[in-house]
Amino acid sequence: MRALTMLVAVLALSLGLLVTPALGGGWAVTTFDDLPGQFVSGQEYTLGYTIRQHGETPINVDKTEILAIATSGRTLSFPGTSNGAVGHYVATVYFPAGGAYTWQVTQGPFAPQELGTLAVVAAAGTSATDKSSDKDKAAADKALPADKAVAADKAAAADKAAAADKAAAADKAAAAAKATTAEKAAVTTSSTNAAGSAPATQSGDPVRSILPFAAAAAGAMFVWRLVTMLRSARRTRAPA
Secondary structure: OOHHHHHHHHHHHHHHHOOOOOOOOOOOEEOOOOOOOOOOOOOEEEEEEEHHHHHHHEEOOOOOOEEEEOOOOOEEEEEEEEOOOEEEEEEEEEEEOOEEEEEEEEEEOEEEEEEEEEEEEEOOOOOOOOOOOHHHHHHHHHHHHHHHHHHHHHHHHHHHHHHHHHHHHHHHHHHHHHHHHHHHHHHHHHHHHHHHHHHHHOOOHHHHHHHHHHHHHHHHHHHHHHHHHHHHHHHHHOOO
């Protein structure tokens, strides 16, 4: 009985839209070419409609779409595409879950065409409440492997960078150790050379070692001899 009641309501709404154009929308109204006997969740429906200015003259608009608002507040948008005659558009609608939807058609610069409430029958085995659509879920499932691949690439790049950093650190440590070893070797060599050259300096030629003393003695002897000669000369001059 409930399904029958919903079907009758949908048929009545469809007939009302086909026979008498809605007066809402101010300067333009929308009428559908045809509507299905019922809308079932999870199925796509291609709807053709015509926008008429003042309810009489078909007119093309810059943008039009069918909007369906679920009781949960979620809004579904189905863009209309120009098709055939002037003012004629086609939109493909899809309802992810059964339930009641309020829907309308936007008419470019004109006020939207309100279409009342639409009852969508829940498909067998699906929820009667508005949830994420199967398409959204499929898209998310499809995107998941791609996200995993991106994450794996990032992890591999991070591991590669870490390995490069470790290798660079190891090279720096090896270079530092090599430099330290070279410095130690240089210090050891310098100490050895200094130790080996000291005895050679200390054990020089004995003649060279006594030359300064000999020169000093010779100088002293010369001075003493000169003084003695001067004294002798003074004594010799004194008796005369």
